[in-house]
Amino acid sequence: MDLQLIDKVALVTGGGMGVGRSICKRLASEGATIIVNDIVAERCQAVSKEITEDGGAATPFVCDITSLETLRKELAQITQQTGPVDILVNNAGVVPERRTGEIGRPLFVEMHDKYWKKIVDLNFYGAMNCVSIVGPSMMERRQGKIISIVSEAGRIGEARMAVYSGAKAAVIGFSKAIARELGPYCINVNMVALSAVAHESPIAGFQKISATVETDEVLRKVLRSYPIGEGLGRLTRPEDAADAVLFLASERAAYITGQCLGVNGGFAMM
Template identity: 45%
Template sequence: MSGILDLTDNVALITGAGQGVGRQIALHYATHGADGVIVNDFFEERAQAVVDEIRALGGKAIAAAGDVTDLDAVKGMVRRGNEAFGRIDILVNNAGNAGAMPDPEARKPFWETGPGAWNSFIGVNFYGVINCASACIPSMIERRRGRIITIISDAGRTGEAGLEVYSGAKAGAAGFTRAIARSLGRYQITANCIAIAATMTPPIEARLKTEPERLKKMMEKYVIRRPGQPQDVANMALYLASGASDWITGQTYPVNGGFSFSM
């Protein structure tokens, strides 16, 4: 494949890529020429299923199961990626929500819970981003090239009632991404965020199918009156990974159907 969105000579690691947005980003990268895709998920079978999809399309991919909140596990999956493909050029911090094994009280208002519930959000959405960045950045600096893309949420930009700690963790991830953008620009490494709103990932789709009135009410807040689809986010992730975005860093791009606006 050729063109400005071509990812030839790039290897990508995508966290939380066993389903939903992460899966679609992995498929987008593979079908736009990536030399390799490292599919991370907490659950090995989900990661492997996406790898099988990519290989069926003629792409190259490996599964790298692991918990992004565990730095040693992250280093292990980065090592597996390097062994398979020799490098990691693109890091997509996609793993999020309340993690693979959320505290059962994580959805309550934070003042009714404690650190166990808070860490469900802070661990994956903030420390997960830091862990993955710390494991990937040194070799990017050595090669003087790289892309870091962090999937945040409009909750991190505008705040979300009932998701107080999640909102804070996503805002923290955005601030961290802006800071590393300043640190890494001299090495030709860019770092940007994509802020998403209600997107039809499997958990959200399952919830809304049983509550159609909730979906209708939710969509009243959106200028484009439909929920997001994984490919909407993957399109922006492809752009930020490609040569089309060489001179863009430290930015947050809302992909949100007009849920919120920003200058």
């Protein structure tokens, strides 16, 4: 199946690990040139190397996307080499109260405001910054795909993740508005909503990729809220998200915009 991604340039933020890494590799496997963004140089370089060793094309892009002017300047230098961005995947995000174990899972009223800024800056402002920079070129060329990775926490809210829920809800509303603004320029704007994703963090617990329902009682209980996840005996994997992004980035999704595709095992149905 020709997804018409050959020679397309895709910028994937937070592309150095987890879901972002899988997205980079999946798009590259269909012929896209990948700009692998991450704030950690080693991660950018490692993913870019994986792609090139598999015969694809990738360029590492170490940049803090929360700084609009830095992003504007440094992305301009990268696109001089790769060409303009055809596909933007806003994947970079942070959940310090859960993923890193940095502050546990406090109630919002117990959470220090320095963490509010960290979460909102990367999850929301990072996405807006990227759209503001790549959008004009897409409009001029009358083509482009913008896909933001959001969370079911942003659609239904999740206790002890209030700031994260709010930031992802903001991305959802922003994306729908931008879909209306950019649709007349033949630019598709969509979202992929995730819930719990299996990953390799040392503190992942039941979310470890290696966890199974046979050996992890917590995972077995959690999956009761994920109908197809319970049937398959697993949580969402990074590859599941990557496949959804691939579809939305392709011309097979040419008439889809302003939509939020839930890749969540049935955790939320809407």
